[in-house]
Amino acid sequence: MNRYPAFERRVPVIGLWLLILVLSITVILHTRFTADMSAFLPSNPTPEQAFLVDQIKNGAISRMILIGIEGGDARTRAEASKALGTTLRQSELFTLVRNGNAPTRSADEALLFDHRYLLSPAVTAQQFSPTGLHDAIANGIDLLASPFGLFSQKIFTRDPTGETFTIVNQLGQDHAPRSQNGAWVSPTGARALLMLQTRDAGADTDAMAKALAQVHADFAALITSNPAMAPLRLMVSGAPVFSVDSRRLIKADVERFSIIGSVAIMLLLLLVYRSVSLLVLGLLPVLTGIAVAIATVSLGFGTVHGITIGFGTTLIGEAIDYSIYYFIQTQNESEHGNPTAGMERFWPTIRLGVLTSVTGFAALLFSGFPGLAQIGLYSIAGLLTAALVTRFVLPHLGTARLNRHSLAGLGRGLAPVFRGLQLLRWGFVVLALAGLVLLIARHGSIWQTGLSGLSPISAQAKAVDDELRTDMSAGDARYFIATTAQTQQAALVAAERLDAALTPLVEQGVLTSFDSPAKFLPSEATQRARQQALPDRATLTQNLHAAVEGLPIQAAKLAPFIDAVEQARQQAPLKPDDLNGTSFGLAIHALLQPQNDQWLALIRLHTPDEDALKPQHITAALTRAMAASGVPNALLIDKDTESTRLFNGYLNNTIALSLAGLLAIVVVLGFVLRSPARLLRVLLPLLIAVILVMAGLNLTGEKLNMLNLVGLLLIVAIGSNYALFFNQGKAPDHQTLASLALANLTTVIAFGTLAFSQLPILHAFGSTVAPGAILALMVSAAFAKTDQPPAAA
């Protein structure tokens, strides 16, 4: 049996191990670590979901910071808002700081007026015919008599057909908050409001943190220098706040729980081994596993998520088991000078254990959530590495020379406990049946709905966000139409065609209004068509003379109109960037965005008050309008049903995945055990453990999400190790019992610490797997074969 210890084998094995370690560390040093929650958004969604996810990750909303100023009196709040706005505009971190309507008003007016013949949908050849001009000028005179006259009379001789008014009218009421004392306020007036857009992309969490720090610092400086502003309070929300907070929470929790878990496991092992060098040796497979796992994820995904690292604690708990089994179960043999002699005994069981665990985690690789797939890959790479290092490297590191404390005593102490558990066999069955009945009776309350359950953001922070969003009437519209095109202009053309199809819905009352990029900026083709509809100077002069017949105005007084039209015929079409600095610039950039190599046009639909019309009625009307528009790739997005559907889709996906993982484990076990009866004996305890955990979580009021579900799969993957040891054909000896108890304890410590995490994802794993692992061990022991007495140590 002396196959391993030869010196000539030892050098290449250790060399290879060190090389892999160095390579892994090199990769890790070049790895980008992320903590944004979008890793737990689906990666292969439907087009509608892809749109939502992209908006969450990169859309204008990902860069938008909402600020509320509370306390003090209205005037002081307005002053503070204006002062804060001024300092924030001076920093280069924001492309936009809005806190009132005044700053862009004159730029807005100038833009509309100067380009009225390109922007007004009323500009057609008919409008400039003699009869068309007659009607249009009659209408313009009408406007003069209306309250709008005070404005329109200033431009009447240049715009007698009222094109400026037509443009303003079709833009519709804007949705900005109202102003008081020159600054935006909430509907009740109790808060001053500001809206910022960061220069950097929302995905750049460092930049978001910097921008938010700037806001807080500027506000602090402001109230320090103005005693009157002392009572004011700052509220900040928006996607950047969430991403910065998530990262902070994830980082803090991951650090805290990794340290707590690791220290606890190390103390436990030190207590048992009573040897520092044995502890260090035992950690080598684990540390190598972690290094290779991080490097593998980094190479596979490009980035490593903080949650993956946090989950890594559990890898310590599991992978340490291999060295525990190795040290303890090979102990007797190694005392006789052969460090690998015991390998033959424990390795096949470990190999099978690794195989089932890896099979379980492999299911995660197919998850639609990149975050879960990372955890799967991380665990597979880590476990395989740890097992291989235990198997091939540890025996070469002189473990034989270590003076190990025998655990046989502990095993002997535990043996009656495990035997005692067998008396409880039927008790577990009854309990599991009761749990099953409970779960069936309360099946409606088992699962959590909605993706929000995965977010680490507190309910309080969400409430602040809701309030500010409502105040800002940043009114998350429920319905969107999205369409993409190769070029910006093509996207605008598509938007124009959709606009034309949607306009009748506004008249029918299905929509109250809609915001389309084409309303702010017609496509160049449309602008050119309008230019071509404008008559030349001679024709216009002639038509005008005919048109004023019967109107109380002389054609001569409208000479500025003829000049303006002539000028418009030469004008360069407006481009999106020409709108910068106006309130339309903001609108167009939100509704017309570059996306990958394409352009995305968004139309935001405003519907009548809720309950006025059934959603099916609205979506049916919209679907018909979109078909009528002939825009081939227009997507209707109903955010409410889409996010529910998205969640349900991924819950179903995860259920399917977990069942597939379970099936794969069963197949592997069945293949190795080659006996339906033994397979059943291995699986039954695991099934009981899973039922009891689900029932227990349900009783404590915890709603299961898809990560709990994955946790249940892990109970099977990890628990099968225990079940296998109890089903080797004879009852486990005292050494095995001791190593099982110890291995179980480390797993429970690792997952148990995660249960205390504030992060729902880590908490879900921890609260499921920790009790599950204990139950799996206990129930497996209860169902262990008893027909033979335990082998003597």
Added chain:
Amino acid sequence: MMRRWLLIFLLAWFFWPLRATAEPPTSWSTATVLQSVANHRQSAARFTEEKFIGVLDTPLLSEGKLTFRPPDYLEKHTTAPRDEVMIIQDAVLTYTRQGQTYTLHLAEHPEATAYANSMRGLLTGNAAILKQSYALELSGDPAHWTLLLLPTDTRIASLIKNISVTGAGDSVQMIEYDQTNGDRSVMTIRPASPSAP
């Protein structure tokens, strides 16, 4: 947005106080005229309006009905040549024309607020509010008086030269609105029902 800006001007046409009648006060002054107007205001009146606009050959005519409900509801309903309605209530102005309704929050626009407060000052006989935006000049006698409102706020003054309110006793008969560009409008007010004095 511009629409809000346009609406600032709505007020210029509006608020022409709905008036009243009464016995002449013992001591005749701006305050007493306003007081008697306020005391005897009616809930409704008819109006005709002539607008003289420089660029047009002939004045534009319109007519309709004014309605006032204490404490702060004011409606100007133009019935000819076309139907349009302007309502000011609390701090919100709405204007409906050709099926479209426009809304303006007065608080957002100091100019608009100045108008609204001034007109309400006239209606409620609150000279103090009027004086925040206008200098008041009373001339004539209790039987035929003219109250001239001269804007003190430069933003308003750049648009309006003056507002001249002509009355007899406690009733406002005519409001003439002179713009700085020479255009003007003249609103003639008469009781809505024959029973009014």
